[in-house]
Amino acid sequence: MSFFQPQVSKAQQKHKADPAHQPWVEKYRPKTIDDVSAQEHTVAVLRKTLTSTNLPHMLFYGPPGTGKTSTILALARQLFGPDNFRARVLELNASDERGITIVREKIKNFARQTPRAQVVSSDGKTHPCPPYKIIILDEADSMTQDAQGALRRIMETYARITRFCLVCNYVTRIIEPLASRCSKFRFKPLDPTSTSSRLAQIATAENVPVTDDVITALISTSHGDLRRSITYLQSASRLSMSTSPPTPVTASDIQEIAGVVPDAVINDFAATLGVEILSSDEMKVDGIRAKGFDDVRQKVKDIVRQGYSASQILSQLHDLVIEHPTLTARQKSRCALVFAEADKALCDGADEELWILEVGLRVHKALAS
Known part of the structure; x- marks a missing residue:
């Protein structure tokens, strides 16, 4: 070996990771x-x-x-x-x-x-x-x-x-x-265009077939955090490869990994409270408009038994209500006050099921008036 060749120390050899075993956030770091x-x-x-x-x-x-x-x-x-x-x-x-x-x-x-x-x-x-x-x-x-x-x-x-x-x-x-x-x-949160192009580039390099719905789910669950969206994509690809035969990655897989409540569950709950759910080809909502306390309580019990976080449920319900195109400004403002009060109570350690029920009843009342 020539003495002029750069020698690699044992420590450098030890820390040199195989790219196949690297997390994608490190493998595709700029x-x-x-x-x-x-x-x-x-x-x-x-x-x-x-x-x-x-x-x-x-x-x-x-x-x-x-x-x-x-x-x-x-x-x-x-x-x-x-x-x-x-x-x-x-x-x-x-x-x-x-x-x-x-x-x-x-x-x-x-x-x-x-x-x-x-x-x-x-x-x-x-x-x-x-x-x-x-x-x-x-x-x-x-x-x-x-x-x-x-x-x-x-x-x-x-x-x-x-x-x-x-x-x-x-x-x-x-x-x-x-x-x-x-x-x-x-440094600003990444815009959807930049995030989607980077995710598509990584998916192509790793031979992971992804649809536009999967990219949209990654963007919506990561909130401008590219590192988080890449990690979700890697986890979803591992999950899809673990089945025999391998299944394609779906938007519901991304939501499951991210700990997000599925859109169908939120839409069902919102429909029960009286929020009009706009038609979607992907989402079939069977929620029935609540007629009283017992209907809302039963729906809340069903959701809590599925183990979803109360803060996550209320966060997604808040976004659905506030961004709803047909609700009036007065209805939205009343609902926003309820969500704010619930958020403070949950931060203080209040009971999750009781506050989901409280929010459900007061949103139902605000939309009915």
Whole structure:
């Protein structure tokens, strides 16, 4: 073996996973910033960084599963290449290592190290390899106030050789002196078009036949969280392959995996309360308009026996009522007050069956008046 060949350590061999056994969220994680879905503004700004190699401290914030960590990791790989990545990038999850001790020891020690000279990349590509390191603090909103206070001084002291990227869900939990030192990038929940194209691409690569109904179910159950929708798709494909012969993935499979109450159950319950269910080719609703307390109570008992979560039932019933095209604004507002009261009661630990019954009766009364 030539001495000039890059040697792979035992640790690297150990952690090199077989792609067939990887979770799809890791297998299809963006390798470059151009692969990042839907965050056009952020990608456009960071693409300039690859040409100028001048990177500010950054603060990425937004809902889970929108590509925050994937974006900074892809950028770091493009900047430093596979050989320099480990030496130049420190990734910490601040929800685990969030105290002031970690900031004073681990982060400070890494930040003060002078980066080594550029090494020829083993992948045959030329990487900018700018003269600084990157420290990625994931879940930075979980850091204590003292830790955030200590971090701001380190950011100033070692700004010449170290850049920080703070990743968080709630930007309001980052102290103002820290936030003002960073360029802010807001990551939006993924729009249905971007999500559907990415899911279709993954399904094609994995040879999983999916219909438009399955994609729609994945989008509606994940609420803009691409990571969650990819996980649901992988779970559904495993479920379909477990049967003999394998069955195609259906929208009801996705709802079952996501813990969502099937549309037929919600529509049946809503029809019992007097909500007019618009005709659908897929959904046959046999719900009968309730005539009194006993009818609603029996329907609630049937639903509770199936083991669905009360908060999930009321959330989906709320969406159905509020988005209903034929109900009046007064009826919707009365129902919304009921749902709000029920949500508060359930958060306080109230009995689930009683509150489903309470909501059912009061919605029935609001629609009847």
